[in-house]
Amino acid sequence: MGDIDIQPEVLGRADELESLHTLIASARNGHGSAVLVHGEPGIGKTTLLEAATAAASTVRVSATPGFAIEAELAYSGLHRLVLPFGHHILELPTVQREAIEVAMGLAAGPPPERPLVGLALLSLLARAGDDAPLVCVLDDAHLLDRESLEALGFAARRLTAERVALVFGARDGTETQRALAGIPRLPLRGLSREDAHRLLSRQVSEALDHAAIADAVERTGGNPLALMDLGTSWHQNDVAAASPGRAPFALGPRLEAHYGGLLARLPSEARRWLLLAAAESTGDLAVIRASALAQGISDRAPSPAEEARLVEIRDHVRFRHPLVRSAVYSGATAAERRAAHAALRDEADARGLAELAAWHAAAAADGPDATVAALLERVADATGARGGLASRARLLARAASLTPEEQGRACRLVAAAEAAIGAGSGTLTRHLLAQVDESLLDTASRGRMRTVDALCSVFLSDAQRLPSVVATLVQAADDFHGIDPHREQATLIHALTFALSTEDRAEGWPLERLGARLRAGVDVAPGRHALALRAASAFALDDYASAVPVMREARRIFDDEPDAVLLNLASFVAIVTVGLCDFEDAAAVLARLADVARARGALRELDTILWVLSSLEVGRNNPRAARGHLDRCTELRRALGHEEEQAVNASLLIWEGLPPGAGDALISGMNASGYGGVARMAQGAQAIVEIGAGEYAAAYARLARLVAEPYLQSSIHHIPELVEAATRCGRVDEAERAAARLEELAVTTGSPWARGMAARAAALLARDDEAERHHLASIALLDIPGHTGDHARGRLLYGEWLRRMRRRAEARVQLERAAAVLEDLGAGIFAERARREMTAAGGDDTVQGVRNPDEPVLSFQELQVSRMAARGATNVEIGAALFISRNTVDYHLRKVFRKLGVTSRRQLAERLPQP
Numbered sequence: 001m002g003d004i005d006i007q008p009e010v011l012g013r014a015d016e017l018e019s020l021h022t023l024i025a026s027a028r029n030g031h032g033s034a035v036l037v038h039g040e041p042g043i044g045k046t047t048l049l050e051a052a053t054a055a056a057s058t059v060r061v062s063a064t065p066g067f068a069i070e071a072e073l074a075y076s077g078l079h080r081l082v083l084p085f086g087h088h089i090l091e092l093p094t095v096q097r098e099a100i101e102v103a104m105g106l107a108a109g110p111p112p113e114r115p116l117v118g119l120a121l122l123s124l125l126a127r128a129g130d131d132a133p134l135v136c137v138l139d140d141a142h143l144l145d146r147e148s149l150e151a152l153g154f155a156a157r158r159l160t161a162e163r164v165a166l167v168f169g170a171r172d173g174t175e176t177q178r179a180l181a182g183i184p185r186l187p188l189r190g191l192s193r194e195d196a197h198r199l200l201s202r203q204v205s206e207a208l209d210h211a212a213i214a215d216a217v218e219r220t221g222g223n224p225l226a227l228m229d230l231g232t233s234w235h236q237n238d239v240a241a242a243s244p245g246r247a248p249f250a251l252g253p254r255l256e257a258h259y260g261g262l263l264a265r266l267p268s269e270a271r272r273w274l275l276l277a278a279a280e281s282t283g284d285l286a287v288i289r290a291s292a293l294a295q296g297i298s299d300r301a302p303s304p305a306e307e308a309r310l311v312e313i314r315d316h317v318r319f320r321h322p323l324v325r326s327a328v329y330s331g332a333t334a335a336e337r338r339a340a341h342a343a344l345r346d347e348a349d350a351r352g353l354a355e356l357a358a359w360h361a362a363a364a365a366d367g368p369d370a371t372v373a374a375l376l377e378r379v380a381d382a383t384g385a386r387g388g389l390a391s392r393a394r395l396l397a398r399a400a401s402l403t404p405e406e407q408g409r410a411c412r413l414v415a416a417a418e419a420a421i422g423a424g425s426g427t428l429t430r431h432l433l434a435q436v437d438e439s440l441l442d443t444a445s446r447g448r449m450r451t452v453d454a455l456c457s458v459f460l461s462d463a464q465r466l467p468s469v470v471a472t473l474v475q476a477a478d479d480f481h482g483i484d485p486h487r488e489q490a491t492l493i494h495a496l497t498f499a500l501s502t503e504d505r506a507e508g509w510p511l512e513r514l515g516a517r518l519r520a521g522v523d524v525a526p527g528r529h530a531l532a533l534r535a536a537s538a539f540a541l542d543d544y545a546s547a548v549p550v551m552r553e554a555r556r557i558f559d560d561e562p563d564a565v566l567l568n569l570a571s572f573v574a575i576v577t578v579g580l581c582d583f584e585d586a587a588a589v590l591a592r593l594a595d596v597a598r599a600r601g602a603l604r605e606l607d608t609i610l611w612v613l614s615s616l617e618v619g620r621n622n623p624r625a626a627r628g629h630l631d632r633c634t635e636l637r638r639a640l641g642h643e644e645e646q647a648v649n650a651s652l653l654i655w656e657g658l659p660p661g662a663g664d665a666l667i668s669g670m671n672a673s674g675y676g677g678v679a680r681m682a683q684g685a686q687a688i689v690e691i692g693a694g695e696y697a698a699a700y701a702r703l704a705r706l707v708a709e710p711y712l713q714s715s716i717h718h719i720p721e722l723v724e725a726a727t728r729c730g731r732v733d734e735a736e737r738a739a740a741r742l743e744e745l746a747v748t749t750g751s752p753w754a755r756g757m758a759a760r761a762a763a764l765l766a767r768d769d770e771a772e773r774h775h776l777a778s779i780a781l782l783d784i785p786g787h788t789g790d791h792a793r794g795r796l797l798y799g800e801w802l803r804r805m806r807r808r809a810e811a812r813v814q815l816e817r818a819a820a821v822l823e824d825l826g827a828g829i830f831a832e833r834a835r836r837e838m839t840a841a842g843g844d845d846t847v848q849g850v851r852n853p854d855e856p857v858l859s860f861q862e863l864q865v866s867r868m869a870a871r872g873a874t875n876v877e878i879g880a881a882l883f884i885s886r887n888t889v890d891y892h893l894r895k896v897f898r899k900l901g902v903t904s905r906r907q908l909a910e911r912l913p914q915p
Contacts, residue, residue: 016037016048016186016188016189017048017051017052019035019186020035020037020048020049020052020053020167020186021052023035023165023167024052024053024059024133024135024165026165027059027129027133027134027135027162027163027164027165028059028133028163029163030161030162030163030887031160031161032126032129032159032160032161032162032163032164032165032887032888033159033165033166033184034156034157034159034165034166034167034168034183034184035165035166035167035168035183035184035185035186036141036168036169036170036177036180036183036184036185036186037049037167037168037169037170037185037186037188038169038170038171038172038176038177038185038186038187038188039171039172039187039188039189040171040172040221040223043188043189043190043223043224043225044188044224044225045139045169045170045171045188046139046169048188049137049139049167049169052167053135053137053167059132059133059134059135059165060132060133060134060135061135061136061137062081062084062085062134062135062136062137063136063137063139064077064080064081064136064137064138064139065138065139065140065143066138066139066140066141066142066143066144067140067143067281067282067283068143068281069280069281069282069356069359070143070144070145070281070282071143071144071145071146072145072359072391072394072395072398073145073355073356073359073383073391074103074145074146074147074148074383074386074387074388074390074391074392075103075104075105075117075145075147075148075151075386075387075388076145076148076355077138077144077145077148077149077152078100078103078104078117078121078147078148078151078152079104079105081136081138081148081152082100082104082121082124085124085127085128085131085134088124088127088128089101089124091127092120092123092124092127093123093876093880095116095599095600095880096116096119096120096123096880097120098112099112099113099116099117099119099120099387099601100112100117100120100121100124102386102387103117103120103147103151103386103387103388104386105386111384111385111386111387111389112386112387112601113387113600113601113602113603114147114150114151114154114387114601115154115601115602115603115639115640115883116600116601117147117151117387117601118150118151118152118153118154118155118158118601118883119154119155119158119601119880119883121151121152121154121155122154122155122158122159122162122883122884122885123879123885123886125155125162125164125166125885126162126164126885126886126887128164129162129163129164129887130163130887132163133163133164133165134163134164134165135164135165135167136164136165136166136167137167137169138152138166138167138168138169139169140169140170140171140322141168141169141170141176141180142170142171142173142175142176145388145390145391146179146390146391146423147387147388147390147391149176149179149180150179150390150641152166152168152180153179153180153181153182153183153641154639154640154641154883156168156180156183157182157183157638157639157641158639158883158884158885158888160884160885160887160888160891161885161887161888161890161891162885162887162888166183168180168183178641179641180641181641181642182638182641183641189222190221190222190223190224191222191223191224191227192222193214193218193222195222196222196224196227197214199224199227199228200227225321256323256326256327256330257327259310259321259323259324259327260327260330260331262308262310263305263310263324263327263328263331264331265308266304266305266308267301267304269297269298269301270301270302270303270304270305271328271331271332272292272295272297272301272336272340273288273292273297273301273302273305274302274305274310274311274328275328275329275332275336275337275340276288276291276292276295276297276340276343276344277302277311277317277319277325277328278319278325278326278328278329278340279329279337279340279341279344279360279363280317280344281325282316283316283317283318284316284317285313285315285316285317287344287347287348287351288317290347291340291343291344291346291347292343294343294346294347295339295343310324311324337363338363338364338365338366339364341360341361341363341364342360342364344356344360345357345360345361345364348360354379354382355379355382355383357375358372358375358376358378358379358395359379361375361376362376362398362399362402365402368401368402368403368404369402369404370402370403370404370405372402373399373400373402373403373404373408373412374399376395376396376398376399376402377395377396377399377412379395380392380395380396380399380419383395384419389419389420389422389423390419390420390423390425392416392419392423393416393417393419393420393423393425393428393432394416396412396413396415396416396419397412397413397416397432399412400412400413400416400435406437406440407440407441407442409440410436410437410438410440410441410445411441411442411445413432413433413435413436414433414436414441414445414448414449414452415448416432417429417432417433417436417449417452417456418448418452420432421452421455421456421459424459424604426456426459426460427460429452429456429459430456430460433449433452433453433456436449443479443483444479444480444483444484444487446476446479447475447476447477447478447479447480447483447484447487447491448476450472450473450475450476450479451472451473451476451491451494453472454469454472454473454476454494454498455494457469457472458498461673463672463673463674466502466505466673466674466675467502467505467506467507467674468507469498469502469506470495470498470499470502470506470507470509470514471506471507471508471509473491473492473494473495473498474492474495474509474514474517476491477489477491477492477495477517477521481524485524485525486525486527486529488521488524488525489521489524489525489527489529489530489533490529490568492517492518492521492529492533493529493532493533493536493569493571493572495509495514495517496514496518496536496571496572496575497571497572499511499514499677500571500574500575500677500711500712501675501676501677501678502674502675502676502677503676503677503680503711504676504709504711505671505674505675505676506676511540511711511712512540512541514540515536515537515539515540515541516537516541518533518536518537518540519533519534519537519541521533522534522537528557528561528565528569531553531554531557532554532557532569532572534550534554535547535550535551535553535554535575535576536572536575536712538550538551539551539575539576539579539712540712544744544745544748545744545748547579548580548748548749551575551576551579551580552576552580554572554576555576555577555580555585557569558573558589558592563592563596564596564600566592566593566596567593567596567597567600567602567605570590570593570597570605570608570609571608573586573589573590573593573612574586574590574612574616575712577589578616578716578717579712579716580749580751581716581745581746581749581751581753581754582749582751582753583616583619583620583717583753583786583787584753584784584785584786584787586616587613587616587617587786590609590612590613590616591613593609594606594609594610594613595881597609598881598883599880599881601883603636603639603640603883606636607633607636607637607647610629610630610632610633610636610647611629611630611633611647611649613626613629614626614627614629614630614633614649614652615649615651615652615681617629618649618651618652618655618681618685619651619684619717620786620787620789620790621688621789621790621792621793621822621825621827621830622788622789622825622826622827623652623655623656623825623826623827624824624825624826625825626649626652626655626826627652627656627826630647630649630652631647631860632864633647634647635860635861636883639883650666650667650670650678650679650681650682650685651681651682651684651685652685653666654666654682654685654686654689655685655688655689655826655827655829656826657828657829663682663685663686663689664686666682667679667682667683667686670682677711680706680711680715683702683705683706684702684703684706684715684717684718684721686702687699687702687703687706687718687721687725688721689829690702690725691721691724691725691728692827692829692830692832692833693829693833694728694833696724696725696728696729697725697729699721699725700722700725700726700729700731700734703718703721703722703725703726704722704726704734706718706722707719707722707738707741716745719738719741719742719745719757720738720742720757720760720761722734722735722738723735723738723739723742723760723761723764723765724764724797726738727764727765732765735761735764735765736765738761739758739761739762739764739765742754742757742758742761743758743761745758746758752781752782752784753781753782753784753787753790755781756777756778756779756780756781756782756784756787756790756794757778757782757790759774759775759777759778759781760774760775760778760782760794760797762774763775763778763797763798763801764797768805771801772798772801775794775797775798775801776798778794778798779791779794779795779798782794788821788825789821789822789825789827791821792817792818792821792822792825792827792830793818793822793827793830795814795815795817795818795821796814796815796818796819796822796830796833796834796837798814799811799812799813799814799815799818799834799837799841800815800837802814803815803837803840803841808841808842811837811838811841812838812841812842815834815835815837815838815841816834816838818830818831818834819831819834819835819838822834857899858896858899861882861884861892862892862895862896862899864882865878865882865889865892865893865896866892866893866896866900866908866912867912868881868882869889869893869905869908870905870908870909870912871909872905875889875890875893896908900912
């Protein structure tokens, strides 16, 4: 924003200046931080930023204002920001260096994920801060392109131990504040009554009535620019007319009208020159002069505007205030604006600035123009290739509006919607799709539109549309049939993925019908998608013994395919690995995919993978590990500025303890929202908690329904629970049928887990003289990585049996071991059950081996950093994995060393609390 010509001491904002000085001092002392300074037009944002940074003589200041002309040019703001210290790019880790170079157009390569660009920026800022404390002032941040703003927001949220401060200045507005969510805010207020009174008194030459001027100050809210600029044109009668009870001034329109009156007094040539400057917006004097000369406007033309203090011309052109620019631009006729943009288009083209030339060409167009639309589409393609999906969406939308031919316009709108959902902008996607006339689309484009519509419904968690997502995706696959077989198969896998979330809530597509459609897609093209569809359809339609070999064949693709390809099949992992009763394999493959997503900066995909891992650990009776994965989700969302979107796993919440009735309410809510699959998982968790509490009849009622109506792999781990609940409440026939099913799983798969659970089921059903050998076999078989919870519950059941056999000393040994492990895993309901059994066995309920309450408490991020360091990872590797700078890694390690009393990473590995 433009300057407010007012003495700093009159600003009356000592507390606001002090806040910025404190921020800068923190950066100087190695405590990186950020702030968003915001307020309405004319409140003095730019003056405040300049006053604060002018006093920061001991730091290096980098100023990067936003420009309207660059708002649709991806990473243009980032490019200008890093130019002064761009030589450090070569020092970044390879993946980060490649990401930021592609984003800035300095190198060719795959489009980088935005969080990875943000991490590269964070590393670059941290490195620049090593040379000297760095303060980056980003004024008019609301005019920065979306990609730069999000990369900056990501870096700002991760600042911790860097000699860097990011100071954003922006007008009030939801879009900017959403991109910079999670960053501390400094809202600017108007002047105090005394300073505002003094300022207005200075501006009005006549003597003023104190009551009238106080009312005028109140109506302006103490806005300095309003008081100054309106005060110069007021007279005593104007101020007196500001009687009590009148509405506040509409500052924007009032000020703009005021500036419009001043502009009207300027010569025509001055107004034409100012129009070029307003249309160019970056203040590039050379471009404005060249464009003016092309229109026959002399260099002397802007002198009257300078004398009126509407504009300042030095190395760059700077308007007194954005409202002056707005008044210049809106005061011109449409033809005059088009002529200005045409001149700027020609100059940008002559300088080889293709993106700016396209932007001005669009603004200069008088109605639909196929040539300009094609030019915008080419720029959109280039922008998308650098990872600028948000900019690509807006450029394609503009290209669509300039497309004369109706079908071409509709197709470009679909492409814009694809880019918008890829950028994570669900609202924009809906807006673009609403403009598409579906009847104009060819079949393949209609399939693309349906795919985007389905993805948008999921992204927005649209409860009304979620039940139809699977149907929409199957329709899209039908559209691709015979035209694009690979896309048909990929879309069917999408449909399967979302079917796992909705299950029986998917309207019109029960599992058998979906399985048949998946099978029909197998032979349309060979490859990994065909194999995945064959395995999924076999699991859905065939008997289990026939499906297992097909699933094993599909499982092999996880070892043979490149990581980048495998990430696109992440949702399919749980289907085959859990379907083969190999939960540890599922965890290992998902962990590998998490590493791939983390390395690529694909944080949305990583968020999903971590949520699935959390659910997997709940199913393995390990709530503490599940909470760790979910905490990582929360940390990712905080990094992305989505702190209000808490990562929620209903099953884990139930394990961790909910008030009576809350679990069922949560399950009902999930079903009502269309998430039938998530509700099923929560039902299973509620049943297991009921088993832990001894409420076997209630658990049996839930589990019997879940096991009787399975949905692919979703009920396999519920079968052992059904055996326990059924035997405890006298449903022996039901327990025997479930035990037979477990035996079939064990024989067919050879899975140690299935064999261990089959042995446990046999123990629960066996006569007393046979039960012990089955218990011991189950405990031995379940002593496998990742199944500590299942193993401990096996000991619990064995200890209970020993107590009933009056072998109390032996029972206490088993029960104590079980209680200690279950307590450590966060499975409190079963640990408490073990303690009750210990009491019944004739001992106390004191448990040895439970976590030491005096253990130093490490924060979540300290724990992550220290565990990676203990495994031998370098600070750079840890920072890349956790999306923080190496400075922050070092900061956390120093704190951990102090807390744990260690001096080396070797000692850290020995002292670190185990998960």
